[in-house]
Amino acid sequence: MDLLNAFVALSNFVxxxxxxxxxxxxxxxxxxxxxxxxxxxxxxxxxxxxxFGTMVVVLVTWLFQSWGISLGPLPTALLALPFxxxxxxxxxxxxxxxxxxxxxxxxxxxxxxxxxxxxxxxIMNALVRIILGTNEQNFADGERFIIGAREFxxxxxxxxxxxxxxxxxxxxxxxxxVVALLFWFLNRTRTGKSMRAYSDNEDLALLSGIDxxxxxxxxxxxxxxLATVAGTLYGLDKSYKxxxxxxxxLPIFASAIVGGLGNPLGAIAGGFVIAFSEVTVTYAWKKxxxxxxxxxxxxxxxxxxxxxxYKFAVSFAILLVVLLFKPTGLFKGKSV
Amino acid sequence: MKKxxxxxxxxxxxxxxxxxxxxxxxxxxxxxxxxESLTPAMAAxxxxxxxxVSASGKLLGGATVTPVRADSTCVDSGAAAAxxxxxxxxxxxxxxxxxxxxxxxxxxxxxxxxxxxxxxxSPSATSPALSSVEDNGLFFRTAPSDARQGQVLTEVLIExxxxxxxxxxxxxxxxxxxxxxxxxxxEAAGGKVTTTAAHEDxxxxxxxxxxxxxxxxxxxxxxxxYVDQGGAGIIRASLDTGAFDMFVMPDGMIGSALExxxxxxxxxxxxxxxxxxxxxxxxxxxIVKAAGIENGDGPYVGESYDAAALILLAMxxxxxxxxxxxxxxxxxxxxxxxxxxxxxxxxxxLEILAAGGDVDYVGATAVEMIGGGEAAGGYREIELKDGKIxxxxxx
Numbered sequence: 001m002d003l004l005n006a007f008v009a010l011s012n013f014v015x016x017x018x019x020x021x022x023x024x025x026x027x028x029x030x031x032x033x034x035x036x037x038x039x040x041x042x043x044x045x046x047x048x049x050x051x052f053g054t055m056v057v058v059l060v061t062w063l064f065q066s067w068g069i070s071l072g073p074l075p076t077a078l079l080a081l082p083f084x085x086x087x088x089x090x091x092x093x094x095x096x097x098x099x100x101x102x103x104x105x106x107x108x109x110x111x112x113x114x115x116x117x118x119x120x121x122x123i124m125n126a127l128v129r130i131i132l133g134t135n136e137q138n139f140a141d142g143e144r145f146i147i148g149a150r151e152f153x154x155x156x157x158x159x160x161x162x163x164x165x166x167x168x169x170x171x172x173x174x175x176x177x178v179v180a181l182l183f184w185f186l187n188r189t190r191t192g193k194s195m196r197a198y199s200d201n202e203d204l205a206l207l208s209g210i211d212x213x214x215x216x217x218x219x220x221x222x223x224x225x226l227a228t229v230a231g232t233l234y235g236l237d238k239s240y241k242x243x244x245x246x247x248x249x250l251p252i253f254a255s256a257i258v259g260g261l262g263n264p265l266g267a268i269a270g271g272f273v274i275a276f277s278e279v280t281v282t283y284a285w286k287k288x289x290x291x292x293x294x295x296x297x298x299x300x301x302x303x304x305x306x307x308x309x310y311k312f313a314v315s316f317a318i319l320l321v322v323l324l325f326k327p328t329g330l331f332k333g334k335s336v
Numbered sequence: 337m338k339k340x341x342x343x344x345x346x347x348x349x350x351x352x353x354x355x356x357x358x359x360x361x362x363x364x365x366x367x368x369x370x371x372e373s374l375t376p377a378m379a380a381x382x383x384x385x386x387x388x389v390s391a392s393g394k395l396l397g398g399a400t401v402t403p404v405r406a407d408s409t410c411v412d413s414g415a416a417a418a419x420x421x422x423x424x425x426x427x428x429x430x431x432x433x434x435x436x437x438x439x440x441x442x443x444x445x446x447x448x449x450x451x452x453x454x455x456x457x458s459p460s461a462t463s464p465a466l467s468s469v470e471d472n473g474l475f476f477r478t479a480p481s482d483a484r485q486g487q488v489l490t491e492v493l494i495e496x497x498x499x500x501x502x503x504x505x506x507x508x509x510x511x512x513x514x515x516x517x518x519x520x521x522x523e524a525a526g527g528k529v530t531t532t533a534a535h536e537d538x539x540x541x542x543x544x545x546x547x548x549x550x551x552x553x554x555x556x557x558x559x560x561x562y563v564d565q566g567g568a569g570i571i572r573a574s575l576d577t578g579a580f581d582m583f584v585m586p587d588g589m590i591g592s593a594l595e596x597x598x599x600x601x602x603x604x605x606x607x608x609x610x611x612x613x614x615x616x617x618x619x620x621x622x623i624v625k626a627a628g629i630e631n632g633d634g635p636y637v638g639e640s641y642d643a644a645a646l647i648l649l650a651m652x653x654x655x656x657x658x659x660x661x662x663x664x665x666x667x668x669x670x671x672x673x674x675x676x677x678x679x680x681x682x683x684x685x686l687e688i689l690a691a692g693g694d695v696d697y698v699g700a701t702a703v704e705m706i707g708g709g710e711a712a713g714g715y716r717e718i719e720l721k722d723g724k725i726x727x728x729x730x731x
Contacts, residue, residue, distance in 0.1 A: 149578020161578035
């Protein structure tokens, strides 16, 4: 019984939130890694691309809600997702046309593109704030829980409750679907193969007749889709506020780099590594250990390695360690 | 050009005497930021007193009072000090009703009010640290110090038999001061604080913070935060994970947002908010209702009215609108002896003072100034029942 209680407490506060958060990070990191692999620069505007895509989703969701359209127990935002992706794709294609293409034609060094992407980041940042404001927006609706903590306690008779939010379930399912689609696209379709060829060797790809502009456009559209899905899931699960998306940049980059920049599989693994480290390092283990240990050994303190305020420090520390000792990341990406 | 000059001179001449009969009062509150849902009603409360005095036409021989609003942001000391500086140097205010949150109030006081010799009466800054701050007799507050609120919260908890709590506070002067005073009082009364953890406002997700608090356990969670900010996030995450279902909330958490966000989910939770049962409170409620102020029953509306009223009565008592002259009169008009003055009777008070009499301003919140010029403090104990904030009793 104690063992079960410990496991349920652990699931409730560590496993479930970390899996959901990890999926969100993985989707974000996939976008970063695709840009790095194919367009060859670190896109600092990614967090704000997510914020922009999500903003479109939020606005369309509100529109649907005002029309009385809903998905029953599921959040209406899922219905608005395609519109968000379209809006976000339009924006990133516009920035590519007006900004990045110029530097690509000049064969600018990656570091210049990084700085350029920072400029783009500030513009997108402002754009979202002008349109939707800086405040927290609530756009989640539908059923809140798959199972609530109180129901779970009643159902099982355990001391500890386990809550799984609908948004957490949706996050994981959507992430699996999106990742499966992406890998199928990259590995099985002609266009996907041409993208990988372009990523491996640009000149060779040109010689074999691959149209580089087409690859670039498709990459941006995929990245916009990934960013919007990641942003919407994060916003549904937690809350939507432009500033928090800007802050997400650090854990997302940490995920992509830990996994190996340019390697999609690594991005996913990196996302979960970062999410689990952030959550486990800042979790107070007292409750779980209290169930597991004999009474005489029960801890007095909270058994918390780091205060929750240092969450970001965890991803930063992991980032540093990886860059120092294994710069190509866990899955042999390109070195940074 | 000549005509233009003439016109300017003429306007200047006309403006001259008009200005002499106008008293500008600054209203520095956080119209944006973590308590933005509370401040519009507070400002309206203060402006009610000013309008009442203007309408009576008895202040300093018929002066009118004009409020000038400025944004304290509640959290950004730099912005608040700049706003106060603007009020004093370019608007020429003669007193300040504000600021609201403790951190910015301390900053405005030290950097702007004291150097400029400006009187400040805060309706809502409650940090115990402000009791001992160097203020040259310029700073007052109609809100009690949180040292008192900590004791009242303790009394409420002990009476209900809640002997162990987890404590989280918003990481600023207000939260820290309140958390410290509560923890000290509660432990002295035999309660146990299982853990004390700060939370930052403005995060997307508080499940990690709640996880740590849940590990420490306790019968209830004390949330010394803001209702529009992290405090709401903490409660949301606690409910989601089933970590706590009983919350204890000090003043910053009590607002209508609590009802709309959580409703019946937090039934049984308790809180304290400054307030009194005095006749004044009821009279104030009527005045606010008549004026049609939105959320007029929110916290600190009466305190704001009282703060503005005290400045104006002190001016009358000193016979001068200069802060240096009237600062010494504030304690006199606030406390006995004298005729008791309730909300809506400011005209009468001005008359008595003009005739050289004494007043004892009671106002909306039974103002009684103690120590270095802060309210002694009455509190309203509230409980959430069926998703509504209800008053249990006054302490």
